[in-house]
Amino acid sequence: MTLPIETHLLQACVSEPVKPVxxxxxxxxxxxxxxxxSDKGEMVMGGDLDGYNSYAQRGNLPxxxxxxTEGIAMMPFLSKLKMLRTWGGxxxxxxxxxxxxxxxxxxxxxxNCGWCYGGxxxxxxxxxxxxxxxxxxxxxxxxxxxxxxxxxxxxLLDEKGLGTKTWxx
Amino acid sequence: xxxxxxxxxxxxxxxxxxxxxxATVKRPELGKEISDQDWNNFVYNRKSLRGKHWELWQHxxxxxxxxxxxxxxxxxxxxKTLKANEEIS
Numbered sequence: 080m081t082l083p084i085e086t087h088l089l090q091a092c093v094s095e096p097v098k099p100v101x102x103x104x105x106x107x108x109x110x111x112x113x114x115x116x117s118d119k120g121e122m123v124m125g126g127d128l129d130g131y132n133s134y135a136q137r138g139n140l141p142x143x144x145x146x147x148t149e150g151i152a153m154m155p156f157l158s159k160l161k162m163l164r165t166w167g168g169x170x171x172x173x174x175x176x177x178x179x180x181x182x183x184x185x186x187x188x189x190x191n192c193g194w195c196y197g198g199x200x201x202x203x204x205x206x207x208x209x210x211x212x213x214x215x216x217x218x219x220x221x222x223x224x225x226x227x228x229x230x231x232x233x234x235l236l237d238e239k240g241l242g243t244k245t246w247x248x
Numbered sequence: 249x250x251x252x253x254x255x256x257x258x259x260x261x262x263x264x265x266x267x268x269x270x271a272t273v274k275r276p277e278l279g280k281e282i283s284d285q286d287w288n289n290f291v292y293n294r295k296s297l298r299g300k301h302w303e304l305w306q307h308x309x310x311x312x313x314x315x316x317x318x319x320x321x322x323x324x325x326x327x328k329t330l331k332a333n334e335e336i337s
Binding site: 230 | 261266285292
């Protein structure tokens with residue numbers, strides 16, 4: 080089955096531990112950057128996709144440099160920190176940046192995918208509507224808009240989601 | 249860091265390039281009746297291959313030409329680069 084989804088690479092990184100400076104998650108609205116501090120004191124950061132199709136689970140430095148430049152613009156003290164580790168994960172990027180929660184034309188096959196970089200906070204609602212879709216074999220009102228067919232009909236979702244072409248958004 | 253051999257300029261760093269997606273997607277022919285499904289395949293549906301993948305890049309901070317690259321999406325190894333008007337063999 081061909082889907083309106085591309086697999087992309089997203090990196091994150093963590094610094095050496097420092098004394099408590101941040102008791103919240105902070106995001107950088109002018110670009111794409113987030114930061115929080117772990118209980119051990121490490122600064123946990125990330126942001127943009129590397130920007131090309133990848134299954135490699137490891138990234139390249141230009142994107143990391145770009146992301147951390149945004150971080151340093153917001154919190155200059157970050158430039159003094161040593162980086163402990165970086166890693167990359169693979170993301171199912173949908174074309175409009177919103178997920179697909181739907182039945183398919185194959186009996187017994189259901190889709191819950193295209194969550195892009197996010198989706199963690201949406202897990203209870205996505206699980207609940209997905210369970211309804213499977214148990215009743217029809218979509219719930221709440222996930223009717225997240226259909227696979229929306230790409231065919233042009234009813235894309237405008238939720239400020241970022242899909243595969245993040246540089247356009 | 250990816251090192252990409254631009255067919256016009258030679259080996260350059262990834263910093264000079266921007267990505268343009270799957271190079272095998274063909275635009276439906278102009279002037280013909282095109283089904284919604286065909287438009288959907290052109291605009292949205294992608295194979296998203298794991299392995300050898302032909303893709304478009306633009307040498308944005310160099311010669312500004314669009315080029316085609318065959319790259320392994322699992323290892324990032326680059327096998328071939330072509331000019332935009334050269335056919336993928």
